Amino acid sequence: MDKGNIHHHHTGKSHKSCVSLVPMFNHLEDEQLDEIMGATQSVSYKKNELIYHAGDESDSLYIINKGKVRIYRLAESGKEQLVRILNPGDFTGEMALFSESTHESYAEAMVNTKICLIKRSDLQEFLVKYPSVSLKVIAEFSNRLEASEKQTTRFSTEKVETRIALYLAESLDQEGTGTIEFTLSMSKKDLASYLGTTPETISRKFNDLEERGYIKQITHKRIKIVDLDGLLLV
Structure with missing residues (x-):
């Protein structure tokens, strides 16, 4: 899982599709x-390859062009805490935009992934030049x-x-297709x-929610909400 061979491509087309994917740039x-x-x-990056480690210098914005990246932290016990999953158009490393710092988390390619990198100095120039990008950031x-903050509150x-139950309700909301x-x-x-x-608790609780008539597990990852009001009262 160490950083492996990094391949650089300088083809304009892939860059353009990468940059135009990102909400903070696509209005330009x-x-x-x-x-x-x-x-x-x-x-x-290849599947399971680390893009950066906690403690590495943070000096670039990483934009996902193709693939999927998981951002996680390690507790002192060594246990992983997933922070977020990034898909094409998402980005990480944004703390590098404002100050010299080190990464506090790990970024790992979940599948073969292509990323567009922009160095801090270049990005800061764009933020000054195009205030609309600053507002999007x-x-x-x-x-x-x-x-x-929402996640921290829930944990405690x-x-x-x-x-x-709240995660399932929010996933339905994010799909937003009615x-x-x-x-x-x-x-x-x-x-x-x-x-x-x-994972065992997740599976058990999904089965419980299904038995109580709140959800239906159509496939391993496909979920149908049967009783949203009931689910929100769990």
């Missing part, structure tokens, strides 16, 4: 995108802080069953880490 004009693209390098910071105040079905965005092992419990 083509000319502005081209400028940002010029400061971007494309890096490939602040909005993303605000969202992450809110999600982090809510029982596991409630955490699971449907009552959705696919879990992570494995039960990762979900257990994210919610501070064990």
Whole structure:
């Protein structure tokens, strides 16, 4: 799981698709995108390869172009705590935008992944030049802080069953298509880490919720919400 061979690609097209995927850049004009693209390098990682370790110098923004990345921390006991999963268009390393720092978490490619890297110095120039990008970055910071506070509160105040029920309700909301079905965005092992419990407990609680008529497990990862009001009262 050490950092393996890193392959750099400097093809304009893949850079452009990468940069234009990101909400904080996709409102810019083509000319502005081209400028940002010029400061971007494309890096490939194999499945299970670490993109960075806790303690590594944080000096770049990492934008997911293709693939999937898990961000996690290690407790003193060595136990993993999943922080978030990143998909194409998501980014990490944003703390590097404002100060010289080190990573506090680990980033690992869950599948073969392609990432676009932008160095701090280049990005800071863009933030000064294009204030709209700065506003988008602040909005993303605000969202992450809110999600982090919500997760911390849940860990300290809510029982596991409630955490699971709220996660399922929020997953339905994020799908936002008016449907009552959705696919879990992570494995039960990762979900257990994210919610501070064990995979066995996740499976048991899912079965309990199904028996009580709140959800239906269509496949291993496909869930149907049968009684949302009931689920929210768990």
